[in-house]
Each structure stands twice: as C-alpha cells, then as structure tokens.
Amino acid sequence: MTPRKKLRGLVAATITPMTPDGQINLPVIRQYVDYLISKQNVKNVFVNGTTGEGLSLNIQERKQLAEEWVCQGKDKLDHVIVHVGALSLPESQELARHAAAIGASGIAVIAPFLFKPTNKDELIAFLQKVASEAPAVPFYYYHIPPLTGVKIRVEELLDGIKERIPTFQGVKFSDRDLLDFAQCIHKHEREQLAFLYGVDEQLLSALAIGAHGAVGSTYNYLGRKTNLMLEAFAKPDLALARKYQFLTGDFLNFVIKLGFGVAQTKAVMTLVSGIPMGPPRLPLVDASEEFIVKAKAKLDSIVWPDSD
Numbered sequence: 001m002t003p004r005k006k007l008r009g010l011v012a013a014t015i016t017p018m019t020p021d022g023q024i025n026l027p028v029i030r031q032y033v034d035y036l037i038s039k040q041n042v043k044n045v046f047v048n049g050t051t052g053e054g055l056s057l058n059i060q061e062r063k064q065l066a067e068e069w070v071c072q073g074k075d076k077l078d079h080v081i082v083h084v085g086a087l088s089l090p091e092s093q094e095l096a097r098h099a100a101a102i103g104a105s106g107i108a109v110i111a112p113f114l115f116k117p118t119n120k121d122e123l124i125a126f127l128q129k130v131a132s133e134a135p136a137v138p139f140y141y142y143h144i145p146p147l148t149g150v151k152i153r154v155e156e157l158l159d160g161i162k163e164r165i166p167t168f169q170g171v172k173f174s175d176r177d178l179l180d181f182a183q184c185i186h187k188h189e190r191e192q193l194a195f196l197y198g199v200d201e202q203l204l205s206a207l208a209i210g211a212h213g214a215v216g217s218t219y220n221y222l223g224r225k226t227n228l229m230l231e232a233f234a235k236p237d238l239a240l241a242r243k244y245q246f247l248t249g250d251f252l253n254f255v256i257k258l259g260f261g262v263a264q265t266k267a268v269m270t271l272v273s274g275i276p277m278g279p280p281r282l283p284l285v286d287a288s289e290e291f292i293v294k295a296k297a298k299l300d301s302i303v304w305p306d307s308d
C-alpha cells in the first residue's frame with residue numbers, strides 16, 4: 001500500500017478480535033474495517049500494538065492479522081501501520097520484512113522492555129536493525145514508557161535519527177510529558193514527520209502544541225466524537241473542542257476508576273459496535289459484568305454537543 005496521503009488525524013489502535021476459546025478471529029476484521037470508516041470516520045489503523053495485544057500473540061498470528069488488515073483495508077483505509085516490535089530482534093526483523101512484503105503503509109517499533117536499552121544509542125541501534133529490514137517502509141518509533149519502563153526522552157532520541165534510520169517518519173507518543181513532545185515538534189518543524197499523540201484523554205492539549213494526529217484505543221468507539229473535537233479545534237472553536245475533550249474525559253475518568261485496560265476496551269468496543277471482540281488473552285482477564293453495565297450506563301448518560 002503506497003500511502004497517497006501523509007499520516008494525519010486519528011488512527012485507531014486496533015483490538016484483536018478473539019473467539020471464545022482464545023483464537024484470533026480473522027473473519028471479523030472485514031466488518032471492523034467498515035465499522036471504523038462508516039461509524040467512526042476513522043481511516044487509519046495501528047495493528048498489533050498494545051490494544052491489539054501484539055506482544056501476547058505469536059509471530060504467525062501477528063502476520064495473519066497484519067495481512068488481514070492490509071487486505072480488507074485495501075482501497076478503503078488510508079494507512080495501515082503495523083507494529084512489529086518484539087523482545088527478540090530477529091523476530092522483530094522478520095515481522096518488518098513481512099510487513100514490507102504485504103504492503104503495509106508503515107511499521108512501528110516499541111522499545112524492548114525486558115532487557116532495556118540504557119541509553120539513546122542502544123535504543124537507536126535496535127530500532128535501526130529493524131527499520132533496515134524494510135528499507136522502503138516509513139518507520140515510526142512507539143514511545144510508551146508507562147508500559148515499557150524505557151524513559152529515554154524522545155527529543156534526545158530524535159537528535160540525528162534520520163542519519164541512522166533514513167525511513168524514520170515519526171513517533172507515536174504515549175506519555176504525558178508534553179514538554180518532551182513539544183520539543184520534538186519544535187525541533188523537527190521543517191521535516192515532514194508525523195508526531196502522533198497517544199494519551200487520548202489529553203489529546204486537546206497535544207493539539208495545542210502541534211500534534212499532527214493521534215493513535216489510540218478510544219478512537220475505535222469514540223472516533224466520531226474525537227473527530228468533531230479535531231474539527232472544532234481547527235476552526236478554531238476552542239470552547240466546543242473543550243466540550244468534547246471534557247466529555248470523552250468524563251467517560252475515561254469514570255472507567256479508569258473502575259479499572260481500565262485492554263480487556264475493558266474489548267468489552268466497551270463489543271458493546272458500542274456490536275462486533276464481537278471476544279475475551280483478551282492471559283494474563284489479561286475478561287472485564288466483569290459489573291464493569292460492562294456501569295460503562296454502558298455512563299456512555300448512555302453523556303449528552304454530546306452534537307446530540308445523538
């Protein structure tokens with residue numbers, strides 16, 4: 001898939017649908033693609049990331065999912081970014097070659113998080129070995145220190161990165177350090193990079209400092225509302241943009257207090273879309289009935305500015 005457009009706007013971090021007995025449920029993806037486009041107005045996806053339980057899948061499953069998304073997304077989605085990060089460098093390289101072969105529009109890599117890189121050079125060395133396996137595919141670094149424990153500041157990491165990784169195309173930034181994020185944008189203003197924010201509950205703050213888009217789990221089911229926030233911000237109608245951020249924040253604040261992770265995201269998506277996402281894979285366990293009832297009541301109680 002040769003990207004016709006620059007990566008901008010919302011990117012849904014896809015959930016991996018599973019059958020009740022825990023196998024990946026590929027036939028559901030066709031319907032999932034159509035749902036994102038028609039109901040959420042979201043035309044970019046980030047496959048096999050955190051929300052997709054990418055690191056809990058085996059290589060074969062990851063390849064099958066990537067293929068299915070690229071294939072079902074053909075002529076429908078704008079970008080299919082495949083996360084190919086793994087603890088094992090050769091596995092990550094194999095996934096990168098595979099993503100290139102199937103025509104993914106980008107690849108992303110998370111920092112290895114058991115043996116961790118201790119400085120910028122070690123991390124770049126790892127990323128470079130993966131990126132070079134897919135020399136024609138845009139490469140994104142996936143920064144998510146709350147999960148990886150790798151806290152190397154991105155602003156430092158990016159210093160000189162293009163020389164080492166010519167395909168470097170941007171960052172998916174899932175951290176609350178907006179100084180680091182702002183410095184990335186500021187220092188690379190002249191380059192055609194994509195800085196995508198990944199903490200959905202504070203996307204508006206990231207837009208204010210120049211985020212080009214966002215990758216997140218909530219755009220699966222709150223994509224349409226978040227797109228209205230982006231439109232209001234662009235107008236600019238900041239009062240309206242804030243209303244949307246406050247309301248999506250109201251939902252997230254509520255579920256975070258109940259305990260909110262990928263298992264709960266699967267349950268919420270099943271509830272909202274009607275597409276069966278199935279259970280998560282261990283060590284994650286299914287959301288409780290109580291969680292689902294409360295989350296649904298909360299969602300139903302929100303009065304959106306566009307009132308539907």
Ligand SMILES: CC(=O)N[C@H](C=O)[C@@H](O)[C@H](O)[C@H](O)CO
Pocket residue numbers: 013050051144147174198199200201215216217218252
């Ligand atoms: C830790 C995690 O999964 N972060 C996601 C993306 O990076 C976000 O999309 C969150 O799920 C979202 O902001 C809700 O907290």
Ligand SMILES: CC(=O)C(=O)O
Pocket residue numbers: 013014046048049050051052172198215216217
């Ligand atoms: C949220 C996100 O981007 C991910 O699930 O990887």
